[in-house]
Amino acid sequence: MPTPPEAEKQHTGPEEGEQPPSMSSHDAAPPAPHRRNPCCLCWCCCCSCSWNEERRRAWRASRESRLQPLPSCEACAAPSPEEVRSWAQSFDKLMHSPAGRSVFREFLRTEYSEENMLFWLACEELKAEANQHVVDEKARLIYEDYVSILSPKEVSLDSRVREGINKKMQEPSAHTFDDAQLQIYTLMHRDSYPRFLSSPAYRALLLRGRSTSSSEA
Numbered sequence: 001m002p003t004p005p006e007a008e009k010q011h012t013g014p015e016e017g018e019q020p021p022s023m024s025s026h027d028a029a030p031p032a033p034h035r036r037n038p039c040c041l042c043w044c045c046c047c048s049c050s051w052n053e054e055r056r057r058a059w060r061a062s063r064e065s066r067l068q069p070l071p072s073c074e075a076c077a078a079p080s081p082e083e084v085r086s087w088a089q090s091f092d093k094l095m096h097s098p099a100g101r102s103v104f105r106e107f108l109r110t111e112y113s114e115e116n117m118l119f120w121l122a123c124e125e126l127k128a129e130a131n132q133h134v135v136d137e138k139a140r141l142i143y144e145d146y147v148s149i150l151s152p153k154e155v156s157l158d159s160r161v162r163e164g165i166n167k168k169m170q171e172p173s174a175h176t177f178d179d180a181q182l183q184i185y186t187l188m189h190r191d192s193y194p195r196f197l198s199s200p201a202y203r204a205l206l207l208r209g210r211s212t213s214s215s216e217a
Helices: 005-012 053-067 081-086 091-095 098-110 114-127 132-147 159-168 178-197 200-216
Strands: none
Touching: 081 200, 091 098, 091 178, 098 114, 098 178, 098 200, 114 132, 114 178, 132 159, 159 178, 178 200
């Protein structure tokens, strides 16, 4: 009995052009060439590109190891009673003192606003950098850590300052975040500093200084 044409077609397999050939692991198409910063030219906050991912992770880990955990007052040069009292004279004196910044940063942590000090310190570090390649890298990390709306450590900046940063990030410099740094400095001065001066931590330092002065008298 002759084989029906339909059955014959089933056993012959797909004709050329009907179905693409299977591809083994050796025949797989090569990966697309790596492109630098394909989605970050606009510096949008939703950017998720993987530019130099390993280098960014290494730099961030290095920075976190320097900042965490908080240094204690003993780890810094112990402030004199006069220096501790001077912190109440002006916010500038507090921020110019390494021990003062350490104590104030610890206070900010209790208020869940430590990112303000971390951002300010990162900007100071950026302004001291002369190597443009390092400036580019650090500016990107500061943006991702403290300016991006996706960051859990985002600082509070108004729309004008944010827009200015987005424009400056096209060609980052050591002073890209100057306006933002000043805004956060002002926020800490007006908002956190008065509470710090009346905090138990600062009052304990004042009492310790008085006890030391009395014992030396």
